[in-house]
Structures are given as C-alpha cells and as structure tokens.
Amino acid sequence: MADAEIIPLGTRGEPGRGTGKAPSSAARGLAGASGRPVRRKKPAPTDEGRPPRPAVEASTADGEPSVAEPREEPPATVGHGVATTRDRHPLRGIPPADWKAALDIAAREVFGTDWEPQLARLLAFLRRRVTGDYQLDDYGFDRELTERFLFAMLRPLAKKWFRIEVRGVENVPTQGGALVVSNHSGTLPVDALMTMLTVHDHVGRDLRALGADLVFRMPFVGVMARRSGATLACNEDVERMLCDGELVGVWPEGFKGIGKPYSERYKLQRFGRGGFVSAALRTGVPIVPLSVVGAEEIYPLVGNVPALAKVLGLPYLPITPFFPLLGPLGMVPLPSKWLMEFGEPIRTDEYDDGAAEDPMLVFDVTDQVRETIQQTLYSLLMQRGSVFG
Amino acid sequence: MAEHAAGPTRGRVVLVTGVSRDLGRRFARAVADHPGVERVIGVDVVPPRRDIGRMSFVRADIRNPVIAKVIAKEDVDTVVHMSVISTPGSTGGRTMMKELNVIGTMQLLAACQKAPSVQQLVVKSTTTVYGASSRDPAMFSEEMEPRRLAYGGYAKDVAEIEGYVRGFARRRPDVCVTTLRFANVLGPNVDSPLASYLRLPVIPTVLGFDPRMQLLHERDLYAALGHAIRARVPGTFNVAGDGVLALSQVVRRLQRPTLPLPSFAIGGVSSFLRQARRAELPPELRTFLTFGRGVDTTRMREVLGFEPSYTTAETLEEFASTLEPTGGRTDRLLADLERRLSGATRAEVEVSDRG
Numbered sequence: 001m002a003d004a005e006i007i008p009l010g011t012r013g014e015p016g017r018g019t020g021k022a023p024s025s026a027a028r029g030l031a032g033a034s035g036r037p038v039r040r041k042k043p044a045p046t047d048e049g050r051p052p053r054p055a056v057e058a059s060t061a062d063g064e065p066s067v068a069e070p071r072e073e074p075p076a077t078v079g080h081g082v083a084t085t086r087d088r089h090p091l092r093g094i095p096p097a098d099w100k101a102a103l104d105i106a107a108r109e110v111f112g113t114d115w116e117p118q119l120a121r122l123l124a125f126l127r128r129r130v131t132g133d134y135q136l137d138d139y140g141f142d143r144e145l146t147e148r149f150l151f152a153m154l155r156p157l158a159k160k161w162f163r164i165e166v167r168g169v170e171n172v173p174t175q176g177g178a179l180v181v182s183n184h185s186g187t188l189p190v191d192a193l194m195t196m197l198t199v200h201d202h203v204g205r206d207l208r209a210l211g212a213d214l215v216f217r218m219p220f221v222g223v224m225a226r227r228s229g230a231t232l233a234c235n236e237d238v239e240r241m242l243c244d245g246e247l248v249g250v251w252p253e254g255f256k257g258i259g260k261p262y263s264e265r266y267k268l269q270r271f272g273r274g275g276f277v278s279a280a281l282r283t284g285v286p287i288v289p290l291s292v293v294g295a296e297e298i299y300p301l302v303g304n305v306p307a308l309a310k311v312l313g314l315p316y317l318p319i320t321p322f323f324p325l326l327g328p329l330g331m332v333p334l335p336s337k338w339l340m341e342f343g344e345p346i347r348t349d350e351y352d353d354g355a356a357e358d359p360m361l362v363f364d365v366t367d368q369v370r371e372t373i374q375q376t377l378y379s380l381l382m383q384r385g386s387v388f389g
Numbered sequence: 390m391a392e393h394a395a396g397p398t399r400g401r402v403v404l405v406t407g408v409s410r411d412l413g414r415r416f417a418r419a420v421a422d423h424p425g426v427e428r429v430i431g432v433d434v435v436p437p438r439r440d441i442g443r444m445s446f447v448r449a450d451i452r453n454p455v456i457a458k459v460i461a462k463e464d465v466d467t468v469v470h471m472s473v474i475s476t477p478g479s480t481g482g483r484t485m486m487k488e489l490n491v492i493g494t495m496q497l498l499a500a501c502q503k504a505p506s507v508q509q510l511v512v513k514s515t516t517t518v519y520g521a522s523s524r525d526p527a528m529f530s531e532e533m534e535p536r537r538l539a540y541g542g543y544a545k546d547v548a549e550i551e552g553y554v555r556g557f558a559r560r561r562p563d564v565c566v567t568t569l570r571f572a573n574v575l576g577p578n579v580d581s582p583l584a585s586y587l588r589l590p591v592i593p594t595v596l597g598f599d600p601r602m603q604l605l606h607e608r609d610l611y612a613a614l615g616h617a618i619r620a621r622v623p624g625t626f627n628v629a630g631d632g633v634l635a636l637s638q639v640v641r642r643l644q645r646p647t648l649p650l651p652s653f654a655i656g657g658v659s660s661f662l663r664q665a666r667r668a669e670l671p672p673e674l675r676t677f678l679t680f681g682r683g684v685d686t687t688r689m690r691e692v693l694g695f696e697p698s699y700t701t702a703e704t705l706e707e708f709a710s711t712l713e714p715t716g717g718r719t720d721r722l723l724a725d726l727e728r729r730l731s732g733a734t735r736a737e738v739e740v741s742d743r744g
Contacts, residue, residue, distance in 0.1 A: 116730065123727045130720045132641030136633050138683055139527040140601050216680070217523035219597020219652075226601070236526035236533065 139237070140226035143206065150228055154197045161335050162294060164194060168342035169202045172288055177242040178345065179280045180207060180249045181369050182290035183268055183377065184257035187318045190333060191295035195249060196228065198340055207249045208241055214315070235279055242283040250276045255315040259304075265296040266381060268374050274366040277348075281356040281365070286345035289369050291376035294338030297387050299323070337389045339380045343372050400427030403618070404465040406451055406497060407472025408444070409433040411578055416471065416611050418442035423615070430463055432456065433472065434489070451493040457500035460507065467509045467618055468501055470494065473550055475515070475543045476582055476669055483542070490546040498557040501564070509565045511617045512554050516570045516627060517673050518547045521600070521680040530685040531570070531625045544673040551625075558623070567617045572629030572684060575704050576607025577711045585668040587708070590715045592640050593658045596649040599637045600681025603629040606699035606707065616695045626693045627684040630701040636678065642705055644714030652679060
C-alpha cells in the first residue's frame with residue numbers, strides 16, 4: 001500500500017519505462033525538446049508519420065487539391081524546454097486506427113456503403129487527368145472528359161430544367177456517317193450542347209458539332225469545344241469526319257439564327273451557302289433534319305448593341321429582359337419546355353458523281369431540308385401547350 | 390559518260406547541306422555508314438563541332454556558286470537539303486537567317502539544275518508552312534494552303550523555299566524531288582525552339598488555349614530522310630508520329646508546372662527568355678502554341694511507304710525521361726491518397742473476411 005503512494009504520475013520529464021534511448025510514447029508526449037535527438041525519426045511512410053492528417057484528407061477527399069500541405073508537423077513547439085499540456089496536439093492522443101474507423105463510419109453514413117470503390121474510381125480519374133494519361137482524337141475530342149464532366153453537368157439541366165422530349169430517335173443511323181442538320185436559336189448555343197447530350201443519351205453516339213471559327217478564336221470556349229468533339233465548320237473537316245463514319249451535327253443558320261431577335265422566333269434563316277449539302281453529297285451520307293423547339297425562349301433577345309459588339313469582335317451583343325439588368329443572374333436560362341424531333345433521313349447516295357458540283361441540285365436539297373425543319377417546327381409548336389408547359 | 394552509267398552500281402554520292410547543326414551531322418553520319426552509299430559530302434558555312442564519322446566535310450557557303458563546283462567535281466547524284474534553319478541562333482540576326490535559308494536554297498537549286506549528275510533532291514521542310522490559326526482544318530493534308538500567309542520569319546522562309554523547290558521540279562522533271570514536311574522534332578539531342586521551350590522549368594502557356602500537336606522522334610526524322618533517298622518517290626509528304634497530344638497533356642506528362650499568361654504577355658516572356666538565353670518563342674511558335682496544328686499522314690504511309698517507329702506519345706515519353714521533373718506535386722498527393730485508400734479497402738476486406 002505504501003509503495004502505491006510514492007509511484008509518481010507521469011515520469012516528470014524523464015525518459016519512461018523504456019531503455020534510455022527510446023522513450024515510450026507517453027514520455028515523448030510529455031517531454032519537451034530536452035532530448036532533441038530522440039524527438040522523432042523521419043516521418044515514417046506508415047500512418048504513424050502523420051496521425052492527424054487523415055481526418056482532413058478523407059473529409060475533403062472528393063478531389064480537393066488543397067490537401068497538398070507540407071508533410072511536417074508545425075515546428076512551433078519544438079525546442080521549448082518546459083513540458084506543458086499545450087505541447088501536445090489536441091488530437092494526438094487518438095490512434096490513427098481509431099480515426100480511420102470513425103471516418104469509415106462517417107463516410108458510410110454520408111456516401112453509402114460503396115463509397116470506397118467510388119472514391120477510388122474518382123481518384124484514379126483525377127490521377128489520369130493530372131498526369132495527362134488520357135487520349136485525344138485527331139480533332140482534340142476527349143471522350144472521358146465530355147462524358148464524365150460536361151454531360152454530367154448538362155444532364156440535370158436537360159431533364160429537370162428544360163424537360164426535353166425527344167421524338168424520332170430511330171431516324172438517327174446507329175452506325176456510319178450521317179449529317180444532323182438543325183435549326184439554331186437561343187442567343188447562346190445551348191441548343192447545340194443539348195443536342196449533343198440528347199444524341200449521346202438516346203442514340204449512344206457522339207455527335208460531332210461543327211462550329212464557326214469565332215468559337216475556336218475565343219479562349220477557353222475554343223478549348224472546351226474541341227474537347228467536346230467539335231471542330232471547325234469547313235469542308236475539309238466535315239468530309240474527313242463523314243468519311244470516318246462519324247455523326248456530324250451542323251447548324252447552318254449560324255449566327256443569323258442564334259442571334260435573331262425574339263420577334264422572329266421559329267423563322268428559319270438562310271441556310272448558309274449549302275456547304276453542308278455538298279459535303280453530304282460528296283460523301284454520300286444521309287441528312288437527318290432536326291427541329292428543336294424551346295431554345296428560342298431561354299434567352300429572349302430583345303436588343304443588341306452592334307457598336308460594342310463590333311469593338312469586341314462578336315457578331316452581336318445580346319440584351320435580354322434580364323441580362324445586363326440582373327447581371328450574372330440574368331445568365332440563368334428561362335425554363336422553357338423543349339421538344340426535339342429527328343426527321344426522316346434524306347438520302348444523298350442516289351445522285352451521280354459530280355452532283356455536289358451542281359449548284360441547282362445543292363440548292364434544291366438545301367431547300368428540302370430547310371422546308372422539312374420549318375414544317376416540323378410549326379407542328380411541334382402546335383403540340384406544345386405553352387412556352388413553359 | 391561511262392562513269393555516269395556506272396553510277397548506281399558503284400554506290401551513291403550524297404551531298405548533305407547544313408551539317409554543322411546536330412540533326413544534319415547525325416543524319417550525314419548515318420547515311421555514310423549505309424552500304425549503298427559510296428561517299429557523303431557534308432557542306433556548311435561553319436564546320437561541325439562534333440565527330441563527323443566517314444563523311445567528308447567541305448566548308449562552302451551555299452549562298453555562292455562554289456557549291457556548283459563541289460557538285461560537279463564530286464559527281465553528286467543525291468542532294469539532301471537540310472540547312473533550312475528555324476532560329477537565327479549563332480549565325481547572327483534574322484537577316485542572316487533569311488539569307489542562309491532563301492538565298493542559300495536558290496543557289497543550291499541553281500547548282501543542281503546545271504549538274505547533270507544530280508538525280509534526286511530531298512528537302513527537309515516543316516509543317517510550319519501550314520501556319521496556325523483559328524480557321525485551320527483539324528488536319529492539314531499536303532495539297533492544302535495555309536489559311537493565313539506567313540508575314541515573316543521561318544514560316545515565310547519555308548514557304549518561299551518550297552516555292553523554289555517546286556520551280557526546280559518543273560525545270561528538271563528528270564530529277565526526283567521529294568519534300569518532307571516534318572512535324573515538330575523532339576529527342577534527347579534535339580535543340581529546337583519547341584524542345585528548349587519544353588525544357589524550361591516552368592512552362593509559360595497561352596491562357597485559355599490548349600493547342601494540339603504532333604511530334605516526331607529524331608530517329609524517325611533520319612529514317613524518313615533515308616527512306617526517301619532509297620524509295621525515290623517524288624512529291625510532298627507530311628511526316629509526323631501517330632496520335633495527337635494537347636499541350637496540357639504534354640506538360641503534365643513532362644511533370645512541369647505551367648504559367649498561363651494572356652496572349653499579349655507572351656511576347657514579353659519571349660524577349661525575356663531570349664535575353665536569358667533559355668529559350669526563344671519566335672512568332673510562328675507563338676501562334677502554334679495558341680492554335681496548334683495537326684497534319685494528315687495518310688500519304689506518308691500509302692505513297693511514300695514510310696511508317697514512323699515512334700508515336701507522338703512515345704516520342705514525348707523518351708524526351709521526358711531525359712528531363713528532371715519540376716512539378717507533379719498534385720499527382721504525388723493523389724497517389725498518396727490512393728495508397729491510403731487502398732490500405733483502408735484492404736483493411737475493410739479483412740474485416741469482412743473475418744466476419
């Protein structure tokens with residue numbers, strides 16, 4: 001009994017029950033830097049090296065790169081002679097295994113039971129991106145990024161916001177080259193993005209969009225366009241893609257269509273010079289007319305500032321009822337109801353060689369495509385109850 | 390006359406211009422070792438600094454008619470024109486570079502035209518002739534013209550040189566003229582504007598742009614030139630490794646941090662780098678780093694019959710192995726996280742096994 005009274009609590013700063021050279025963990029926590037050499041070995045590669053870190057990492061493990069903090073502990077309290085309670089990190093006493101268990105449970109609560117494989121997949125994806133270990137095709141199309149990032153962001157917009165209804169999917173060929181020709185509207189090319197997503201989700205093919213050279217001249221926009229599979233609307237690229245059996249999307253109205261005032265909605269503009277028809281004739285691929293209703297109302301274009309647009313090198317500078325007025329909030333598209341109808345393919349392989357050089361024939365086919373889209377637009381508008389129906 | 394008739398059997402006599410540069414010297418050495426080649430004569434304004442092997446060097450300026458005497462005296466039957474330079478480098482300013490490139494080529498072609506012994510001309514050109522702009526098609530094939538004519542510099546020199554070469558081909562239809570447009574060459578020994586740019590510890594890029602590029606391994610350059618000499622296929626051919634990489638992929642695979650700068654600031658960086666003698670970003674490289682370029686190599690495969698042994702990605706991999714990575718911290722961090730995670734997964738599997 002008497003012995004028990006003189007056993008001290010702690011070791012009073014002296015090395016504890018170990019040999020003199022390697023103090024116990026309790027002693028290490030208590031002793032200051034009096035025994036500098038035995039402070040700690042180099043951070044071991046095991047978990048022991050950085051006990052409190054996993055907490056931070058796993059909690060932000062959904063890809064926050066901010067975890068890239070230095071590995072060493074803050075040296076603030078090293079070299080401080082007296083052992084005080086402040087020397088100890090408040091979290092140090094808890095062994096890493098407990099942390100891990102706690103985090104496992106927490107993560108399972110939040111993300112469900114299969115969070116780990118999911119997180120592992122995400123990490124593998126991030127690592128591929130960071131090390132550049134992904135493939136681009138000749139045009140700069142990055143399928144992985146488009147499917148996992150761009151389409152994942154657009155899908156809720158298409159389903160919940162615009163409630164896109166798709167008709168005539170069976171008219172899109174499931175293999176071989178084809179040219180999807182669509183009307184263009186909506187101030188910003190949201191309809192092109194939605195068409196790409198719709199074709200990807202309903203047909204299971206990548207729609208390779210054709211963009212004006214302005215798109216590729218603009219920083220960020222041009223890169224994103226190429227990553228999502230777009231290329232410049234020029235004969236060389238169109239024919240190359242169609243010959244390779246790609247599904248190519250074209251919006252022949254161009255800026256005239258997308259930048260037309262709200263009062264002229266659903267009135268098709270001139271279809272360029274019919275370059276898309278001669279490309280289809282040369283390669284003998286079918287033309288699939290596509291009519292999109294709903295995109296006209298997302299940003300109703302009520303005004304334009306041509307002078308400023310000219311200074312900025314843009315085809316038009318839109319004013320919508322909300323845009324400059326509400327600032328960034330005005331960029332939110334109106335939730336109009338969208339209908340998309342793919343028409344019956346127009347065959348081009350039954351004309352003889354040299355048909356592409358016949359301007360009359362090219363104009364005829366162009367008019368046929370244009371008329372089909374215009375008529376379908378009218379009938380879709382009749383079917384759609386109200387703009388926001 | 391009898392000598393001429395015996396030409397092919399006694400082995401070929403090859404004249405290589407531009408051997409003071411590394412690419413030219415290495416190629417000339419490799420050709421000299423080929424069994425079908427009797428002699429290789431290297432020509433340049435300055436002597437090559439390194440080992441020239443079995444090649445015999447003639448110090449001659451191709452800008453004056455001495456070159457015609459060399460061709461006549463040595464009875465040259467194959468001329469490989471490699472002295473088209475992309476940077477002024479040690480030769481002096483831009484005026485000097487233009488002189489060497491354009492006037493040099495004119496003199497060389499004039500000499501070839503007068504020499505009846507010449508049967509083949511191979512010109513090392515570059516895909517820079519296509520320029521780089523937002524209006525470019527994704528892939529240039531040989532018959533396409535640049536969308537915007539080069540207003541100066543290397544690109545303009547090359548365009549003019551190719552014009553003279555085409556003129557020569559018209560005037561001497563008996564000579565087999567092969568023009569090879571090489572994509573950006575990369576290799577451990579290559580010293581080009583792009584190579585020194587990629588060797589920078591921090592790589593300045595154009596903000597908001599991510600150019601596509603194709604690369605060609607140094608060895609494939611030698612192989613393509615050698616193949617052109619053997620195959621004797623006239624015409625113009627793009628030569629590039631398979632596959633396309635974006636600049637962002639290139640720098641990530643090199644594990645180098647980037648410094649994105651708005652396009653107007655790149656000029657300043659370029660002059661700073663030139664003064665620091667670290668790298669040079671001539672105008673054609675700047676537009677290339679903004680818009681990128683791709684070339685179609687179908688004709689190379691089907692008509693010329695050449696197949697590069699390195700893809701673009703393999704070329705880069707080998708180039709990367711010679712460099713010390715200066716970045717890659719994010720990847721190390723993610724790898725660390727992944728290790729932890731797989732450790733945790735393993736632990737979980739063990740737990741479930743026990744249970």
